[in-house]
Amino acid sequence: MNQKVNSSSLDFDGEYGLRYRSSVRGSIPGYETFLEFAASTLKSQCPEAQDCLIIGPGAGEELTLFLGVLTNARFTLVEPSAQMRSFCMAELQKINATERCNWIANTLAIAMKELKAESFDAVIALNLMHLFPPAKQAEAFDQLSTLVAPGGTMLLSSYSENLNPLSNNLIVSIAIERLRIQGITEEQIKMIFSSRNQSVFSFDPSRLVSNSKVKDLGAPLQLMQVGLIRMWLWIRASTKA
Numbered sequence: 001m002n003q004k005v006n007s008s009s010l011d012f013d014g015e016y017g018l019r020y021r022s023s024v025r026g027s028i029p030g031y032e033t034f035l036e037f038a039a040s041t042l043k044s045q046c047p048e049a050q051d052c053l054i055i056g057p058g059a060g061e062e063l064t065l066f067l068g069v070l071t072n073a074r075f076t077l078v079e080p081s082a083q084m085r086s087f088c089m090a091e092l093q094k095i096n097a098t099e100r101c102n103w104i105a106n107t108l109a110i111a112m113k114e115l116k117a118e119s120f121d122a123v124i125a126l127n128l129m130h131l132f133p134p135a136k137q138a139e140a141f142d143q144l145s146t147l148v149a150p151g152g153t154m155l156l157s158s159y160s161e162n163l164n165p166l167s168n169n170l171i172v173s174i175a176i177e178r179l180r181i182q183g184i185t186e187e188q189i190k191m192i193f194s195s196r197n198q199s200v201f202s203f204d205p206s207r208l209v210s211n212s213k214v215k216d217l218g219a220p221l222q223l224m225q226v227g228l229i230r231m232w233l234w235i236r237a238s239t240k241a
């Protein structure tokens with residue numbers, strides 16, 4: 001969840017983007033482990049992947065790991081923020097991997113005009129879906145799922161509230177205690193949680209009405225939950241049913 005305390009905090013080209021690498025570690029307990037788990041999943045499910053797509057690679061921390069485990073893969077990176085692209089490009093230069101990546105400097109919706117259906121062995125969007133309000137989440141999910149090749153993998157993570165209000169309140173109260181342990185003030189905690197379903201929207205794939213294009217992705221497998229963040233895996237059927 002958004003850890004900065006004003007309404008413009010999701011400006012990835014401004015202060016929020018500048019501080020993203022530190023604030024995400026406040027938002028996602030065990031962020032490094034979370035990324036390692038994503039990389040392990042890709043290595044386990046599509047070690048021979050050739051063409052991978054990342055939507056919103058942010059500062060490039062996940063990309064560094066993915067390039068290391070998917071050694072045959074080229075990555076298409078869809079990232080609208082110039083600031084986040086510049087952080088990501090600096091990471092790529094450090095590991096000499098610039099040549100393995102193509103950029104689409106735009107949003108997913110616009111990138112769809114040039115992305116070919118069913119052409120990626122892995123489609124990855126970590127911590128993207130919660131930036132979209134619910135109607136746009138469904139649209140983005142359909143767009144992403146059409147890009148997965150037969151037999152391919154889709155990996156998503158998002159801020160995701162529990163549908164059971166009692167369980168949800170429990171997790172929220174744990175998340176609040178964690179922020180207190182980190183020394184965040186009560187006023188800041190209130191501000192952070194005021195972004196819920198205002199600028200950060202819960203995403204839950206079980207609530208999506210999937211269209212005919214996405215049926216052969218099957219049900220999501222929830223791989224991880226840490227506080228209010230979850231990660232899911234889909235494997236597209238190799239052939240149409």
Ligand SMILES: C[S@@+](CC[C@H](N)C(=O)[O-])C[C@H]1O[C@@H](n2cnc3c(N)ncnc32)[C@H](O)[C@@H]1O
Pocket residue numbers: 012024055056057058059062078079080081084106107108109125126127128131
């Ligand atoms: C919360 S960050 C996630 C970064 C990284 N994937 C991670 O898990 O730490 C979201 C990223 O998605 C990008 N983004 C925002 N809106 C987008 C859109 N409509 N299409 C593609 N990327 C978008 C942002 O610029 C940012 O880099």
